[in-house]
Amino acid sequence: ETGVTQSPTHLIKTRGQQVTLRCSSQSGHNTVSWYQQALGQGPQFIFQYYREEENGRGNFPPRFSGLQFPNYSSELNVNALELDDSALYLCASRRQDGTDTQYFGPGTRLTVL
Amino acid sequence: GQQVMQIPQYQHVQEGEDFTTYCNSSTTLSNIQWYKQRPGGHPVFLIQLVKSGEVKKQKRLTFQFGEAKKNSSLHITATQTTDVGTYFCAGHLSGSARQLTFGSGTQLTVLP
Numbered sequence: 741e742t743g744v745t746q747s748p749t750h751l752i753k754t755r756g757q758q759v760t761l762r763c764s765s766q767s768g769h770n771t772v773s774w775y776q777q778a779l780g781q782g783p784q785f786i787f788q789y790y791r792e793e794e795n796g797r798g799n800f801p802p803r804f805s806g807l808q809f810p811n812y813s814s815e816l817n818v819n820a821l822e823l824d825d826s827a828l829y830l831c832a833s834r835r836q837d838g839t840d841t842q843y844f845g846p847g848t849r850l851t852v853l
Numbered sequence: 854g855q856q857v858m859q860i861p862q863y864q865h866v867q868e869g870e871d872f873t874t875y876c877n878s879s880t881t882l883s884n885i886q887w888y889k890q891r892p893g894g895h896p897v898f899l900i901q902l903v904k905s906g907e908v909k910k911q912k913r914l915t916f917q918f919g920e921a922k923k924n925s926s927l928h929i930t931a932t933q934t935t936d937v938g939t940y941f942c943a944g945h946l947s948g949s950a951r952q953l954t955f956g957s958g959t960q961l962t963v964l965p
Binding site for chain 2: 773775781782785788795796798828830840844845
């Protein structure tokens with residue numbers, strides 16, 4: 741087990757709503773990344789936070805936003821949900837900003853109806 | 854755009870047979886990582902390769918990083934039913950130290 745936890749495990753929302761997903765990083769890790777994994781596909785990088793600042797972003801619109809807190813836990817917020825937002829959302833933490841190993845949490849399965 | 858491709862998409866093998874998945878990038882990678890995701894689970898880190906031409910082994914698994922740092926492979930010898938899952942390669946494209954780009958994955962089924 742990696743020590744990375746996520747909540748909730750499952751969530752059902754309707755189109756147009758807003759959602760907040762939470763991640764608790766592994767102890768000692770100050771960098772967290774969020775990924776979206778659609779069914780049958782590889783994870784897609786959304787963004788990364790390092791010391792409470794977003795310092796990297798993939799090809800996702802601004803309605804995907806995040807926060808990282810002083811204790812290195814983090815949130816992913818998605819506004820104006822669309823049907824295509826249905827996916828497994830994964831967070832991954834690592835010790836420091838860079839290219840070292842990252843450890844994934846179990847994910848949150850979001851269904852948008 | 855920059856992509857990391859994997860082949861095959863699916864592979865069915867008889868238990869005891871070997872298995873190989875290949876990963877190719879359109880651009881040079883700073884490193885390559887391999888993950889395994891069991892059905893209903895999350896990606897679990899297997900290994901990271903950094904050097905050109907690097908080869909690493911973990912029991913029945915052999916990982917290679919190409920000389921040009923644009924391709925990689927994972928070979929499993931004598932598969933077991935516990936090897937079932939989807940294997941992903943992922944790399945940091947040159948100039949994108951913060952963004953890990955995943956391949957599309959190879960789903961392995963091992964028939965007993």
